[in-house]
Amino acid sequence: IYLVAESKSAEPWPENATLYQQLKGEQILLSDNAASLAVQAFLQMCNLPIKVVCRANAEYMSPSGKVPFIHVGNQVISELGPIVQFVKAKGHSLSDGLGEVQKAEMKAYMELVNNMLLTAELYLQWCDEATVGEITHARYGSPYPWPLNHILAYQKQWEVKRKMKAIGWGKKTLDQLNATYVTPVSTFRPTELDALVFGHLYTILTTQLTNDELSEKVKNYSNLLAFCRRIEQHYFEDRGKGRLS
Amino acid sequence: MGTVHARSLEPLPSSGPDFGGLGEEAEFVEVEPETKQEILENKDVVVQHVHFDGLGRTKDDIIICEIGDVFKAKNLIEVMRKSHEAREKLLRLGIFRQVDVLIDTCQGDDALPNGLDVTFEVTELRRLTGSYNTMVGNNEGSMVLGLKLPNLLGRAEKVTFQFSYGTKETSYGLSFFKPRPGNFERNFSVNLYKVTGQFPWSSLRETDRGMSAEYSFPIWKTSHTVKWEGVWRELGCLSRTASFAVRKESGHSLKSSLSHAMVIDSRNSSILPRRGALLKVNQELAGYTGGDVSFIKEDFELQLNKQLIFDSVFSASLWGGMLVPIGDKPSSIADRFYLGGPTSVRGFSMHSIGPQSEGDYLGGEAYWAGGLHLYTPLPFRPGQGGFGELFRTHFFLNAGNLCNLNYGEGPKAHIRKLAECIRWSYGAGIVLRLGNIARLELNYCIPMGVQTGDRICDGVQFGAGIRFL
Numbered sequence: 001i002y003l004v005a006e007s008k009s010a011e012p013w014p015e016n017a018t019l020y021q022q023l024k025g026e027q028i029l030l031s032d033n034a035a036s037l038a039v040q041a042f043l044q045m046c047n048l049p050i051k052v053v054c055r056a057n058a059e060y061m062s063p064s065g066k067v068p069f070i071h072v073g074n075q076v077i078s079e080l081g082p083i084v085q086f087v088k089a090k091g092h093s094l095s096d097g098l099g100e101v102q103k104a105e106m107k108a109y110m111e112l113v114n115n116m117l118l119t120a121e122l123y124l125q126w127c128d129e130a131t132v133g134e135i136t137h138a139r140y141g142s143p144y145p146w147p148l149n150h151i152l153a154y155q156k157q158w159e160v161k162r163k164m165k166a167i168g169w170g171k172k173t174l175d176q177l178n179a180t181y182v183t184p185v186s187t188f189r190p191t192e193l194d195a196l197v198f199g200h201l202y203t204i205l206t207t208q209l210t211n212d213e214l215s216e217k218v219k220n221y222s223n224l225l226a227f228c229r230r231i232e233q234h235y236f237e238d239r240g241k242g243r244l245s
Numbered sequence: 246m247g248t249v250h251a252r253s254l255e256p257l258p259s260s261g262p263d264f265g266g267l268g269e270e271a272e273f274v275e276v277e278p279e280t281k282q283e284i285l286e287n288k289d290v291v292v293q294h295v296h297f298d299g300l301g302r303t304k305d306d307i308i309i310c311e312i313g314d315v316f317k318a319k320n321l322i323e324v325m326r327k328s329h330e331a332r333e334k335l336l337r338l339g340i341f342r343q344v345d346v347l348i349d350t351c352q353g354d355d356a357l358p359n360g361l362d363v364t365f366e367v368t369e370l371r372r373l374t375g376s377y378n379t380m381v382g383n384n385e386g387s388m389v390l391g392l393k394l395p396n397l398l399g400r401a402e403k404v405t406f407q408f409s410y411g412t413k414e415t416s417y418g419l420s421f422f423k424p425r426p427g428n429f430e431r432n433f434s435v436n437l438y439k440v441t442g443q444f445p446w447s448s449l450r451e452t453d454r455g456m457s458a459e460y461s462f463p464i465w466k467t468s469h470t471v472k473w474e475g476v477w478r479e480l481g482c483l484s485r486t487a488s489f490a491v492r493k494e495s496g497h498s499l500k501s502s503l504s505h506a507m508v509i510d511s512r513n514s515s516i517l518p519r520r521g522a523l524l525k526v527n528q529e530l531a532g533y534t535g536g537d538v539s540f541i542k543e544d545f546e547l548q549l550n551k552q553l554i555f556d557s558v559f560s561a562s563l564w565g566g567m568l569v570p571i572g573d574k575p576s577s578i579a580d581r582f583y584l585g586g587p588t589s590v591r592g593f594s595m596h597s598i599g600p601q602s603e604g605d606y607l608g609g610e611a612y613w614a615g616g617l618h619l620y621t622p623l624p625f626r627p628g629q630g631g632f633g634e635l636f637r638t639h640f641f642l643n644a645g646n647l648c649n650l651n652y653g654e655g656p657k658a659h660i661r662k663l664a665e666c667i668r669w670s671y672g673a674g675i676v677l678r679l680g681n682i683a684r685l686e687l688n689y690c691i692p693m694g695v696q697t698g699d700r701i702c703d704g705v706q707f708g709a710g711i712r713f714l
Contacts, residue, residue, distance in 0.1 A: 057496030063485060071489065145537045148477060148499045 013090060017072045018051050019043075020058045026142045027056060030207050031121040036068040038080050038199025044235040045190050046092045056143035081110075084192050095191045106193045113193070117200040119167070124214055126160040131210045190231070198231045292316050292324060293351050293360040299367040303340060304399035310427025311335055315363055324348060328363055335367070338429060339403060340396035343368040370395045380409075387411030400426055414441035414452075430468070433460040446596045446700075448487035448605045449494075451579055452479040470506045473534065475499070478579055488603035494578045500538040502531035512550060516684050517620065517637060517676065519558050523548040531580075532571055539571040540580060557621040562714055565613040567650075581608030584647040585668075585699070587708025590614055591643050592670030592692030597700035599647035613663060614645030616714045620676065637676045639686065643714055644669035644694075668694045685709050 021036040022028040028036070036052075043050045050070065055061065062069040062078040069078035077086045087093070095103055125136045140156060141149025201224055204215050218224060295315055297308060311334040318324040328346045335344050344367050351360035376391040387409050394404040403422040409415065416439050424432035439454045455476030462469055481495050505528055512521030525546040532539025544566030551559050570576045583606065585593035599609045619640040627633050646667050650659050674688030686708040692701045 055493075057493075060481065060496035061492050063482070076489070076492065144497065145499050145535060148497060148537075151477070152497060 011073060011090075013048050013092075014073055015049060016051070017049065017070060018053050019068050019070050020053050020055055020061060021068045022058050023054045023056055023143065027139055028054075029125055029136060029139060030203055030209070031118060031125060032059075032067045033207070034118070034121060034200040034203035035066070035080065036199070037203055038196045039068050039070070039083055041198050041231060041235060042080065042084065042094070042192050042195035043087075045094055045195060046087060048087065048092060080192065080196060098191070106191055110193050110196055113196050113200065117197075117204075119164075120214060121200070121204070122160055123164060124209065124211060126157050127164055128211055132157065134210045194227075194231065198228060202228050202232065288320060288359065290319070290321055290324060290359045290361050291357055292318055292363055293355075293357060294362045296362065296364040297367065298364060299369065301369050302372075302399045303369060303396060303401075307338070307400050307426040308335070311338070312365070321348075321361075324361060324363065332365070334429070335365070338396075338401045338424070340370060340401050341367045342370050372396075380411075385411050385413045387414075400424075401429070414443075416440045430463045431461065433458070443483055444596070445483060446583075446594070446606050447578065447608070448483045448491050449578065450481045450483045452481075453477070454479075466509060466511075468508045468510075470508075472504045472506070473502070474504065475501045475534075475536070478577075480577075480579060488605040490602035490607060491578065491605045498538055498577060498579075499536040500531050500580075501534045501536035502529050502538075503534060504529035512548075514681065516678050516681060517558075518548075518550045518560075519552050520550050522550065537574075538577060538580065539574065540576060541569045541571065542580065543567050544582070555621070557619060560618040560620065561616070562618075563613070563615045564645075564714060566611065568610040570610075576610055578607055581610060582612045582647060583608050584612050584614060584645050587686060587688070587702075587706050588710040588713045589643075590645040590668055590670060590714065591641065591672065591688055591706060591708070592690030592701060592703055593668065593695075594700040594702045598645070598668055598696075599699075600649055601698045609647040610649045611659065611663060612645065612647040614643070614714050616644075617642045623675070635678045637678075638673070639676045639688070640673045641688070642669070642671045645714075666694065666696050668692070668696065668699065683709065683711050684713065686713070 019036070019039060022032060024033075040050065040052065058067050058069070059065065063076055064078045066079050069076055070083060072086075075086075077083050095106060098106065124131055126132060137150075137153045137157070141153040144152060201218060204218050205225075205228065207215075209215070292315055295312055300308070312331040315324070315327045315331050318327045325348065328348065332344045332346055335341055344365060347364040347366060349362050349364070351357060351362050372394060374393045374395070376389075376393075378389045378391075380387050380389055388411075389407065389409045391408075392406040396402065397404055401424050404420070405422075406417070406419050408417045418436065418438040418440070420434055420436040422432060422434040424430075435456070435458045437456045439452070441450070441452045443450050453476050455474060457472055457474035459470050459472035461471075476499070478498050478500060479496075480498075482492055507524075507526045509524045510521070512518035512523055523546065527542075527544050529540075529542040531542070544564070546562070546564050548560065548562040553559055566582050568576055568580055568582065583596035583599075584590060585598035586595035589596075590598065596608075597606055599612075600607045620637040621640075622629075623633055623636050623638055628636075644667055646663050646665075648662050650662065670690050670692040672688050672690040674686055674690075677685040679685060688706050688708070690703060690706050692703050695701055
């Protein structure tokens with residue numbers, strides 16, 4: 001969901017463009033961190049400057065209810081898909097060089113990553129009782145006073161569980177999740193798909209969770225590890241911009 | 246007015262007041278002392294018994310407290326007066342639908358020659374009363390269901406429940422009220438509620454879920470209320486085009502506050518009073534009993550009324566308030582004051598004065614507003630004595646200011662800021678009184694002192710509400 005006025009797309013990318021996400025240290029969860037990292041990687045790949053601001057109410061500020069969202073000039077756009085569209089309207093695109101077939105493939109892979117990886121992360125965070133009890137619940141409610149911290153965490157958990165049931169994920173185990181992973185091939189010129197995959201894989205590898213099954217499974221794929229390392233080096237360390245925690 | 250029956254004690258002089266015999270309705274007549282009445286007045290009587298007919302679930306102790314004075318009456322006129330007062334006290338408990346008083350001579354073995362029996366015939370309210378309404382508002386329809394359980398446990402406790410189910414929002418409220426037996430003005434109540442509001446002037450939507458406990462007590466002529474309130478507030482943008490300043494305030498917060506309110510009201514009516522004054526002072530301290538919102542809030546309301554010649558009334562009112570955030574978190578849009586509108590400074594759009602961002606009004610931390618009014622009967626007095634009495638012509642002068650205060654500059658700077666760029670307006674119109682609760686106004690307004698950013702409503706403005714500047 002995004003707001004783009006035709007006349008605005010002609011304006012250049014401002015210096016003070018800002019990306020909003022939850023608090024890095026104590027609050028943000030695996031899935032949101034992955035989504036935010038994907039957008040940051042994408043903007044780095046496009047060479048567009050972005051400042052990251054952490055706010056406890058970022059999820060509620062977002063027009064679609066999902067993080068991250070960017071505030072560029074007068075506009076507020078949330079989620080990777082609409083942000084890619086918005087950036088394209090301003091004349092920056094990573095996938096211009098691709099043919100129609102490749103573009104369609106890329107879109108399909110992005111859908112897959114969202115359906116598989118993102119859903120796996122959500123399942124792990126909110127439906128695995130051990131993780132919920134030890135990490136998610138406390139982190140999600142951390143900026144709020146008692147009893148609001150518990151109320152909001154339970155409310156979110158109930159909402160995610162309901163969505164999981166609706167798409168038939170209520171009973172899946174991590175084994176089944178991992179069996180359906182597809183390894184995307186990284187191209188010489190990175191696309192938004194690479195940004196998305198990097199965001200998720202890097203977060204999975206670097207976040208300490210109670211249940212390590214997911215990160216262990218990812219570590220088994222050596223080319224995925226190499227891919228993450230390459231993106232991290234090239235777009236985050238080399239440029240001296242944006243540190244990854 | 247109710248009916249008071251009394252049987253004559255001995256043959257009356259022919260010019261004395263008429264008392265109907267038993268079984269006939271009789272209007273209560275104020276008895277003026279006349280020389281021929283002395284027979285009645287000077288006759289010593291003793292109230293021997295007070296009976297109650299029709300008590301069901303009501304407990305005895307609260308009744309005894311209300312009618313204690315009746316026993317102290319020394320002559321017939323006093324008995325009638327004290328019985329009438331007792332009847333009023335019983336009605337204000339809110340547990341009886343009807344109270345009739347019957348005064349008779351004492352019968353029976355222990356009857357004194359001047360002994361009287363007073364009987365109160367009461368009809369209790371039903372255990373459960375319900376109401377069902379439908380309301381239509383701005384592009385929204387809703388069903389409102391109300392339930393009331395008066396006199397729940399026999400001591401005038403009351404439970405009310407209201408539920409509103411609408412196309413857009415749902416809200417409800419549950420409240421339990423208990424007065425102290427014998428001292429109705431000392432009472433306490435507990436409330437649970439969920440209320441949603443939409444504020445288009447700020448592009449803001451607010452949902453409050455909360456509970457409160459309050460205790461009211463009188464001190465001399467003033468009425469005090471001490472309250473604790475805990476509210477879970479959820480703020481959100483009303484539309485995609487909300488300004489970023491309002492978007493930044495979206496989310497959840499928890500306010501836990503203690504407040505104290507004092508009211509002195511000597512007016513003869515709360516809507517279009519003719520005389521008397523009102524002073525309300527309210528202070529609220531949030532943050533020390535939990536929650537994540539911390540401030541001290543103070544506001545007051547003053548109104549003076551004076552009747553002039555030709556049935557006209559002059560009224561002056563003054564409102565003001567201040568919000569001081571404690572700690573380094575800025576104040577929340579849900580706690581700030583707003584100014585402007587048909588019930589506030591007329592001639593300006595609803596809550597559309599003061600700090601704003603991209604057309605969304607953000608409210609302010611300090612404000613004052615004042616009004617001078619002259620109410621006169623309608624010209625040429627149509628419908629005099631009847632329907633025309635509900636209307637008044639109205640000439641007014643309103644002024645006010647609202648701003649945020651940059652603390653650290655000292656109180657002189659604050660006062661100076663509130664005195665700069667005052668918004669004011671004048672005009673005339675018609676006021677219609679609705680029962681004893683609300684009023685409607687239709688005014689022609691001329692706003693002045695308009696600052697950039699304010700939204701005005703010059704010309705005809707319509708207002709409906711309970712509390713007007």
